Amino acid sequence: MRQLLDEATKGGYGVGAFNVNNLGQVRAIIMEDAAEVYPEILPVREMREGIEHEVRDANVDTALRLAATGAIRKPFAEDPGEFDPRYYLVSARAAMGGVVRARMEAFGQEAGHAEDYAPVSLADLAVRHKERGHQLSAT
Structure with a gap:
């Protein structure tokens, strides 16, 4: 707990506190949190509005990290003994792909243009x- 609080202080973020009586309640809180669908950090509607005002940087890094983390939690919950990244990263990659696909569609991009660009x-x-x-x- 001390390490968690020290990291939060160093990072400048808060730590949720729960009044729990036993490990079962702690697990229930964690499982309920895992079941939540993470919100978009910046709604697409607001990103579109920003683009209309010449803002060109729509950073989706946090949304991608949240999608990956949420997707990884499910395999860990289903099989806590499984630690092979080839198992749990499949769902993380798919979730991140879904975020990218949704953002591209929201901003008028079409699929199927990968061959239009040469790798660098x-x-x-x-x-x-x-x-x-x-x-x-x-870094």
Whole structure:
């Protein structure tokens, strides 16, 4: 608990508190949370409005992480002994694909255009960024 509180303090976020009497209640709280459907961080409606006002950065990173986390929870709950990533990452990847698909459709993108773009190596991409004056950092 101390570690959880220290991390929350360092990260600047809150920690939910529950008054529980036994492990069964703790498990029920966790399972109820896992059953929740995570909301979009920024609703598509608001993203569209931002684009109409020349905002061009619709960051979906948090929505993707939430989709992946929610999808991973189900296999862990169904089979807690399973720890092979090939098992639980299948559903995470599918959930993330659903978020991307929904966002692309919401913003007027159509499927089937992957072949319209040539792949770019990481080295070539780094050169492009450097030529355009972008700072690259190893994170």
